[in-house]
Amino acid sequence: MAAHRIARAQPLPFGVGRITPGWSMIVAILLAGVLVGAFAYALQYTEGEVVTGMRDIGTMGGAPWGLYIAFVVYFVGVSFAGIAVAAIVRVLDLERLRPVARMGELLAVISLVLGALSILADVGQPLRAIVNLLRYARPQSPFFGTFTLVISGYLFASLVYLFLEGRRDAAILARTPGRLQWLHRLWASGYRDTPAERERHERASYWLALAILPLLVTAHSTLGFVFGLQAGRGGWFSTLQAPGFVVLAGVSGLGNLIVLAAILRWALRAKQVLDDTVFRWLANFLLALTIVYLYFLLVDWLTSTYAAPAADARLAAVVYTGEYAPVFWTSVAALVAAAALLFGQFARRRYSLALVVVAAVLVNVAAVGKRVVLVLPSQTHGALLPYVPGTYEPTLVEYGVLLGIFSLGALLLTLFMKVFPILEVGGHHAEVGS
Amino acid sequence: MTRYGMVIDLDRCTGCRACMVACKVENNTPVANLWMYVFRFEEGTYPDVRVNFMPRPCMHCDNAPCVKVCPVGARFKRADGLVATDYERCIGCRYCEVACPYGVNFFNWKEPAKSQYLDGKDATVASVTGGAVPPYDNPDLDAPYGTERRRIAGGGQLKGVVEKCTFCVQRVEAGRLPACVTSCPVQALVFGDLDDPKSAASQRLESKRSFRLLEELGTRPRVHYVGGRPPTAESRQIEAVRAKV
């Protein structure tokens, strides 16, 4: 049996199965990050969320939703890119973007897991939350969408997608003996790349993509509804909330994808696979979404300042000129700068990888900043009764937990890379054979 | 059918905050959780200044945003008008808290026994109370209430759940008035069946011009205010309580 042979055969592509000192060091660092997070969370779990900077709205002068919820929104947003790119590649048959498809799928799966973890980090009764959501979840609650569609449906759909898309590469890798052969065989699950199988896969993934795209819009919209349906907090009640979430999700997701692709291109020396065309496509896509989002910001700014009700106007002042102004304007500046960078390249039809990555990083900074500005001011300053304005200062515990969550995500990605090629191995039409 | 509600007479309220303390003792709420809160605010500039007071219990809305958003049905509306929280079901997501425009929800940020006003486990205190936490622990709060037989009474029940004013369900079901109403030195708070035109609450409501807080949000509060005046955007809170956990 192949599995019994001492594997000294040819190496697997893209460093799969090869443990290098650099990789080990990264894993060690990430593990340390996860441990920090675990420790911080253990503290929070035993002492209660009094160790966070969150407090009750109103008389306690705080924000009951803080960084955790801001990052729930951020992570779910990031997941957008993966599945969107993968689905769009399929539906529109965009061959150019095929190389980043798996990366996107993986990003989707991992960021959804991180989103779910952020929710668990946030709720006061995490174990009870899992059971009670399955047992009692109410469709009327905007959280129903987040908890069921996003975390379950969307996550499961992404997994199915990842699995089906990967079968072909798994089958290729499964030919190479080694410690991972069993896994690749399992993943391949009998895939032999017959024309019939290929055709079937094409059809399945096309329909899957078609099914996922509306799910995607729905999922991100419901997340927007979590805020946008609330008339009781100044600043949240807005029709723009849902589309804004969808677009900003796309912006941050694409940004992440670009950064990840650039890192992989460098780390895996995969210039051939991840050629400039890929980045050009992603950059243009990002540019379009960024411009749409800037337009939303403009509309929002006008609405909240022109003739807004007193409470909204007060809140707008806090965001635009008050204590949240630094975060808000940094975010806006980052978006504008990114849009300018991308547009410059688009206009000259010349793309610099470095500049695209800079833009991608900028939009992610903006995405985090904008989520903070969305979640917090309405809580600290959005009271419609004469409460004294509140404050929110995240604590080390919250930063620690988030560090842990981020590290876990990166760790999952790093580990995945060593068991399965993150880039497509066989060209689309290459022969797998047997 | 009985539909409970509260009528608050702002012409009578002296802003003394006795209701806040009565609530805390009756419901054993932890430090900083002010189910009942009394705003004291002023308007205008010297010398044309007005000072006003406004108690703020939970509004027990008929169209309660908190009930709508609760992902697990821990917050629910009872047929008798009370908006209740099943602390055995709450997952502590605090969605009710951000959805509520009145700021009446309080999360137990830490183990309630560790954030009570007196430590019943203190050896000195325990020697006279048998270790009850708080030492004035109200035994009525542990029973299930309502036709639903769910645990909805009292505060400080569990870490990591949200609690709020219950209209003192444990008292109301025993035929008594909520603690704040009983304690109010000037009878500014009136509680009763608003469906019954003869109830004290209905009569007080009929006696004067009334308003409800943030009525424009469509929450349809079951707490009505008579007399006085509602706060405006110009109202500045004075003597605000900013309690720390």
Place this chain on the structure above:
Amino acid sequence: MSSIRLGRRTLLKAAGASGGAVAAAGLAGDPLATLVRAEVPAAVPTDELVPTLCWIGKQDCGILARKVNGRVVSLWGNPAHPRNNGTLCPKGVGQITALYDPHRLRSPLVRTNAKGVAGEWRPAGWDEALGMIAARITDVRARDKRLLIWQKGRSKAEAIYDTAFVNAIGATKIGHGAYCSDAGYRAAEYTLGPQGVLHPDFRNTRYVLAWGWNVTNAGGNKLCWITWPQQLAAARERGLRVVAIDPRLRGAGSFADEWVPIRPGTDLALALGFSHVLVKDGTIDKEYLTRYTNAPFLVKADGTFLRASGKEQVWDKARGAPAAFDAAADPMLEGQYVSGGEAVRPAYQAFADHLASYAPEAVATITGVPAEQIARIARELAANAEIGSTKLVDGLRLPYRPVSAMAYHMSQQELGFQALRAMIGVFMLLGAVEAVGGVRVDATYNVHGNFKALDEVKIKDPPYDPLLRASRYFPINSVSPSVLARTMLDPGRYGVDHVPEVLILHMANPLLAFGSQRLMKDGYAKFKFVAVIDPWLSETADLIADVVLPAATMEKYEGPVGATDFYTNATALRTPIMQPLFGSRGEVDIYLDLAEKAGVLFGAGGFLDELNKALGLKAPYVLDTSARPEVRDLFDRWAKSQGLAEGIAKFEKEGVWVRGAYPAKTYYGYAHTPPFDGIRHRLYGESLLRYQRDMRAKGADEAYWRDYTPLPTWRRPTMDGSPPDYDLTLISFKLIEFKQSRTSFFPLVGELAPRQRLEINPRTARAKGIADGDDVWVESHHALTGQTQRVKVQARLVEGIRPDVVGMPHHYGTWTHPLAKGQGPAAAELFFGGEGYITNTADQSFQVKVRVTKA
């Protein structure tokens, strides 16, 4: 309420069921044994309401303690108690955390270090601690009883403590009154007769001057808080109009229809301004003034009354000549006359002449209140007074003058005594004193002994006692602890020949209460021995006590105390809700112990004998003066002597004994026969002038005699002499959350107002670069000595305060209780005691010039 069984019947039944032995022990021995939790078998859960009284404030509200299996779980108002009608204020409810406070004293303490610094203590047994105190009492009694001082905080059982105990040990008694509103008491006693200050006949009044009345925070005349706001709220529903005269609006809250932000210390001038308008308009009640006041008495050029054969003379219009006041048919109020070659004028005319310099325009510059507002309010008073109208009450046709004032703490200013006289004068002109809807002083009209006594003070030559009673300094004397502190520091200066040595401090904390903590500390440190009776280690005890005895809070029999809401005749008694906690004892027990150990319990003139007198015990309930009674038995005898067949059980069951409404006949002075019990109210204070002359003759400084004038006369308060950079006047005020210094560490109420603050108008703050929440230095200045005192405190910007005034609440600055840490300084640290900052009756002023700078 209905679902919970009232009273202790259940409990007694349960105890009975648990075994006859326990019940028998309870009957034979300590009566409290029946209340102990341990006596209740665990198998029989009890849920009961046990009556008692609040012990925090002065009105002793009725409380029903809910006890579940012997543990008190909450405190509710007793619906039967007329003062609170089933309700409680925040302190009343929140004191449950005080009851179970583990930081209460847990045993008697004996100081082991030097006095004047934070105390170090060793726990002692009751026997030892009581023995130490008794030895000191015995020692000074043997040498000179005057060396023994007993000082109290609040009256909770005056007959037992203030009267019987003090008489038995022969101590000099001082209270807190000179710090509260005794100047007002003296003014009312001297001017009108009854003891108290001014309050409205709320059930009938239509127009109230809320003069410095902190309605939403501090109660009013004689009552703590709940009763007055209840009556005010009801009166407003009948259309009562409220004019708040106060530098700070917050106290009146939403109850002010009009706010008159007056400059502190100028109320006397404002009152005279009102009177000026009334006199000028002639809107006065001539009949009242003529028949029931000394207004028609003829005043000679030297200011004294014209007398013939000992009787004051009036100008009889019919005869065109002077006649004895009780013989004239038609006495004149106005005019200048000549009698026996001497120019005379009725006292009313003297008052009217005196008022000439108090036209609204002149008063406006003094008070900062616009002249037209002064005139308008005076005319509104006159219009609402309906002079001449009557109303049928209880079948009696009585004068109806529905204008009134609540002016309780008005006297806490340097001109307090005379300011109150001036305010009383306004209502005398209107004839609203004791009329239906008018101003009242006490629950019922009773002429206090001081009406006569204060008119007949004989100013002595030195030596004086340390309180300077009947002295050339303060002939009318409210017995001020800060005067005591001064004379103790410098007895020679005041001609004081003995310095007290032993102080028994009963539930009082003078170091925090009185102006200038430094003065109080230095003065009181001269006591050779100080015993403190208190549930907590007070700050005064911390610094100067030698022995501290832990007192119970609600877990004791105490009283009897009044329970009237000023319309109902009722008496209450504090009954224990459980055995005294943490090794404390009820004060009655403590005093019985002390008296026994000091050898003054038994026999004639002993404590028991004095108790018989003070409590009015009647046969067969008179105490055997040779056997020590149980406390419960003592009160049982009192109750039965009062005609209550059920005795103490009445109070153990119901908490209060309501005897019914006061009939108008006893209630209104007008309805008495003869009206006002035959006295004449003193519009003109002739004896004050006499005191002034005697004081001058005995060489007193002008500062002491200048306010002894027959008619209230405005002068600039001493504090105005501070340099102009002390540009703000500091006033202190009270918060509803707290009572004096004894509640800020109750966790439940402490949370509501956790720290000290300086209220300042935003306009003033802006000019000084101060933002809301900034720390600021407040520095006060003594205009006579130049001494300064300063504290750091957080600024709070409020529009409802005069821009030239800053205010601080009066409850903070305690340091012995861990929960009071970080609450900030005491306002009392900024005020001054002694000359310049006390009234001519030795009462404390709480006004001082300060400057405020950003810290």
Place this chain on the structure above:
Amino acid sequence: MRQTVVAACLLLGAALAASGFTFAAPVGAPTSSIFSEPRVEFAPGLFILGVVFAFLSAVAYELIPDGERPPDG
């Protein structure tokens, strides 16, 4: 065979999701406690299961070998 399984999977998924949704708390203005109680406990779990089954149909579609071919061909 494959088509049957896929169809069954899809149908089951849809049915589970639909019934899960229906058996969850009734949609409507929350005027009484029934709007906060699932009609059937764990109905939301059922809904999620339905979504999972629906997507599993794609896996079934690809993984189950065609009926006409021999499994090892």
